[in-house]
Amino acid sequence: MDAGECALPGTSTGGYVMVLRLKEWFGNPEFWRKVLGLLLFLGIWYVLTAVLTLPRFDKIPDPVSVLREWFGTQPVYGRSIFTKLYWLDVIYSVLRTYSAFALAVVLGVSLGLVMGWSRVFFDYSFPLVEILRPMPPLSWIPLAVLILPGVEIAVVYVTFIAAFFATVLNTLLGVHSIDEAYFRAAKCLGSKPKDIFVHVVVPGALPFIFTGLQIAMGVAWMSLVAGEIISGQRGLGYAIYEGYSLFQYEQVVAGMFTLGLLGFGSSAGIRAVGFRLMAWQARKRGM
Amino acid sequence: MQALGKAQGAISIQNVGKIYDPGGVNVVAVETCSMDIQAGEFAVIVGPSGCGKTTLLNAIAGFDTITQGEIYLDGQLIASPTTKLSPGADRMVVFQNGALFPWKTVLDNITYGPVIQGAMAKSQALEAARELLKRLGLSGLENRYPEELSSGYQRRVEIIRALINNPRVLLLDEPFRGMDAVSKSVMHEFLLELFDTSRCTMFFITHDLDEAIFLGDVVYIMTTRPAMVKKVLRVDLPRPRDHRALGTEKYLELKRQTLEAVHEEALKAFRAGEKELA
Numbered sequence: 001m002d003a004g005e006c007a008l009p010g011t012s013t014g015g016y017v018m019v020l021r022l023k024e025w026f027g028n029p030e031f032w033r034k035v036l037g038l039l040l041f042l043g044i045w046y047v048l049t050a051v052l053t054l055p056r057f058d059k060i061p062d063p064v065s066v067l068r069e070w071f072g073t074q075p076v077y078g079r080s081i082f083t084k085l086y087w088l089d090v091i092y093s094v095l096r097t098y099s100a101f102a103l104a105v106v107l108g109v110s111l112g113l114v115m116g117w118s119r120v121f122f123d124y125s126f127p128l129v130e131i132l133r134p135m136p137p138l139s140w141i142p143l144a145v146l147i148l149p150g151v152e153i154a155v156v157y158v159t160f161i162a163a164f165f166a167t168v169l170n171t172l173l174g175v176h177s178i179d180e181a182y183f184r185a186a187k188c189l190g191s192k193p194k195d196i197f198v199h200v201v202v203p204g205a206l207p208f209i210f211t212g213l214q215i216a217m218g219v220a221w222m223s224l225v226a227g228e229i230i231s232g233q234r235g236l237g238y239a240i241y242e243g244y245s246l247f248q249y250e251q252v253v254a255g256m257f258t259l260g261l262l263g264f265g266s267s268a269g270i271r272a273v274g275f276r277l278m279a280w281q282a283r284k285r286g287m
Numbered sequence: 288m289q290a291l292g293k294a295q296g297a298i299s300i301q302n303v304g305k306i307y308d309p310g311g312v313n314v315v316a317v318e319t320c321s322m323d324i325q326a327g328e329f330a331v332i333v334g335p336s337g338c339g340k341t342t343l344l345n346a347i348a349g350f351d352t353i354t355q356g357e358i359y360l361d362g363q364l365i366a367s368p369t370t371k372l373s374p375g376a377d378r379m380v381v382f383q384n385g386a387l388f389p390w391k392t393v394l395d396n397i398t399y400g401p402v403i404q405g406a407m408a409k410s411q412a413l414e415a416a417r418e419l420l421k422r423l424g425l426s427g428l429e430n431r432y433p434e435e436l437s438s439g440y441q442r443r444v445e446i447i448r449a450l451i452n453n454p455r456v457l458l459l460d461e462p463f464r465g466m467d468a469v470s471k472s473v474m475h476e477f478l479l480e481l482f483d484t485s486r487c488t489m490f491f492i493t494h495d496l497d498e499a500i501f502l503g504d505v506v507y508i509m510t511t512r513p514a515m516v517k518k519v520l521r522v523d524l525p526r527p528r529d530h531r532a533l534g535t536e537k538y539l540e541l542k543r544q545t546l547e548a549v550h551e552e553a554l555k556a557f558r559a560g561e562k563e564l565a
Binding site: 179181182184185186187188189190191192195199200203204206278279280281 | 348349350373374375376378379380382384385386387388389390391399400403404432434448449452
């Protein structure tokens, strides 16, 4: 894609720009407000659970004990950043989510593009997509376990299914959002259908596709945990469920925050790729 | 965009009609409309809004069918109720709201046509595009994206993107609509400079009368829907023209004649509108 050749300012001189960015951050009130917001949350959490210990809050672990369990060298329940067990769970969850997401991107974007591109194919497939799409991922578990060989693949399938439909729908909307004038201009300029697909349909749908991918990544993590809780072995969802069953609540909360960070990082990664591919939009926004 | 020795791009529109049929209600957009536009002529089509001018343009471009009559381009039948020549680079369109690809740079937009048609190698097209931009005083825009440019620059780039394909006819649908007077006059001189060097036939739709007379060799004044040719006005102002032409006696006389014809039609359209509302 042509737009991809045009790097955003600063991507080629990464190190230098990093230093500049850091300087910008520390001198920026926005950055400190964000830090303060997080600290405030931790403070309120601490007061509610460790100082006031209000009813219903007394069983919730306070942030200090969560951090001690999460980052301590000798975790009481066996999972911290210094134990193999913790990282195995992380790796399992990441691998499951990313393989499901990758599958959703490849299949979802292709299906969405073809549905948007061909009216006939759209007519055949859209009603089915609209019926399958609202089915909650968890409702797939029984069939997935019955049909697919092995629980592992069933969990990946459940993670995949919601991400897939989010991708299909947004890609389809993306193609339909393209102004008719671009198709006409492309035809005037002598494009064959293949050229229109490559030079109009794909780049024109890209902004919607990336919105779809962000949503897809979000729902992938959500369904993953649900899948792991119900039928998984290993993984963060499994760790959270185990912590719940064994009254190891520090482990539950540490697992939740690990998921939060992983999800945040994944979305940021998608945004970064999107900015690179859509330099034409990034510049308009003054990036 | 070299000057062509052979004159190409004669458009002959004969008794063309177009009836739309939205939900069983026949709407006659164009009726027995005829024009004979010479090769290399700057034809301007003027008429009330929604009178069916764009229908004609779409028929020539190959976007839409007609329901009556024939349209010939250099003697070749390109549109009739049973014929529709697909859109192609011989009939380039400059769109009302602009249709530069926002995801391509100025340079990639301009070179897209010649490269995709296989008319030029990419490097050759890039060179030609750079040269054109330079000649027209637009150097420095090469690697910008359309949405970074003002509408005036976008329009100029779009016209270049069309003309680099050496079309036989350039179809422009109110391309300078909504621009302020100063930008418009810059655009007019830009377009005339290109017209004087390329001499491809122009089919230019507008409802700005000054624009029509200043640009055109011939002005077709259309009736209210259904569109027919009400009056054909030859503009024999000498070329190359510049803004000084706007002050001459001849210009004012042409303007008076045009206004009269257009005013009559405007009144008719207005009364028809009142009838519809009543």
